[in-house]
Amino acid sequence: MSPSLPALRAGLIRGRIELRQMLTTPQDLWNTVLPSLIFVVVLFFTRGSALPGADIALGSRTLPSLVGMTVVSTGVMTMAMSLTIEREDGTLLRAKAVPSGMVGYLVGKIVLVAAMTLVNILIFLVPSVFVLDGLVIGSVSGWLTLSWVLVLGMVAILPLGAILGAMMTNPRTASGALMLPLIGLVAISGIFYPITGYPEWLQTLAHVFPVYWLGLGMRSAMLPDSMAAAESAGSWQHLETFGVLGAWAVAGLIVAPIVLRRMARRESGSSVAARRERVLQRAI
Template identity: 65%
Template sequence: MTPTTAAVRAGLARGRAEVRQTLTTGQDLWNYLFPTVIFLVVMFFMRDATVPGTTFSLGSRTLPSIIGMGIAFGGLVTLMMLLAVEREDGTLLRAKAVPNGMLGYLIGKIVTVSGMTVVAQTFVLVPSLFMLEGISMDWFTLVWVIALGLVATLPLGAVAGSLFANPRNSGLIMLPVMGLVAVSGIFYPISAMPEWVQGLAQVFPIYWLGLGMRSAMLPDNLAAVEIGESWRHLETLGVLGAWAVAGLLVAPMVLRRMARRESGSSVAERREKAMQRVT
């Protein structure tokens, strides 16, 4: 067995163990599922409202966009926060000390975040299918958009997490992410926004994840409010695929560079500063 193969197998085993631990630890599980409870409550109160000019449920129109946003946040924000926290507490330093340890660590985190993101979005989707009317499921599209969306966003989350030595500073990345959510047609049709906003949103994966989810769950006639009055599957595949390739090329280089800067003294210094803030 080659060192790389051993690291991959160790990462997969670590990821499975972390998913199992999260599912059996009440506090950790609640941290993942709490946002889904909020979304379910919101959609419950939206179920009788209708999309303006139609008789279609506003809650049903919003559901796929929320799931797309959840996938994006899982890949971008959750992995970023985990990397920042475990960089501070020395977990990354211990992984660095093992041959190909960074590769195994990254694979483990990808498995953990992907698994828990899918679990969290399943908790949104399944009750909503019974609560909301008009959902038209295309399971094949749902699966490939979720899979490609995770591959497109997880490397970006790893890159973002490597930029913050202090997890308390990682909240800075939330501002641009929330800005992208606001202009990506998650809660309001993007075709009604200025053209420059439409162009900006289409550069990033959040818009395409929302569009892909809407194409998988909504009737075809609702594509009339989208850009080009189409679900644009080929464009979704192309943009998410491009982000996935770019992220997979850049993320390993950034993480290796970050790992080279890690040392016992830097971890101790960050830990001391954290203790000073607590006291």
């Protein structure tokens, strides 16, 4: 039997256990779903506000952006912070000591973060379908588009979060170091404001990263075809969306294991003890 199969099963079990622990711990559950509950309130109060020059509610235009941003923020921040924290407390060192343990660990984290992302999205997506006007997500093509964009988007984003988490060494500074660039990337990627209002060089930069294409795919799944005119190419560009997200997914799946293996090789009992000693000194 291939050693990767037991590691895969162990990772799936690990992810299920961590997910159940998160869902049954009130504080963890509250911290996880709070942003989505805030989104529900925002969408409710913007359901009657129309976009200037468009026959669609502001909340309907915002919904796809919130879905895309949830995939990006949860996939990058949660994955990266988990790796950083568990590297410091010795969890990664224990995983390294088990045969194919890093594979199982990574699979478990992917299962956990992907499930957290879906839970967060469903919290505000399900009521929005019934409350907001102008959405076309109720159609079969809309659900199919939403499904493949969501799956491919998570496959493209989650390895990126793992790579960034493996590069961070201090969980107390990692959040700020990741959050500011992530906010800037979201800002230029048309998540909340069409990039057609930006300079051409900034539009070109936005097209390089998966965030823009994830948001574009979400808008194509939920909004009527008439809204495609507001996009930079005047169309939904499904083929380009599949190509760019697929390229990022392939690159991430190739690079992430390499980065994680290199990080694991540098882990030792002495390095974990040294980090704990520094934490205790700062606490004193």
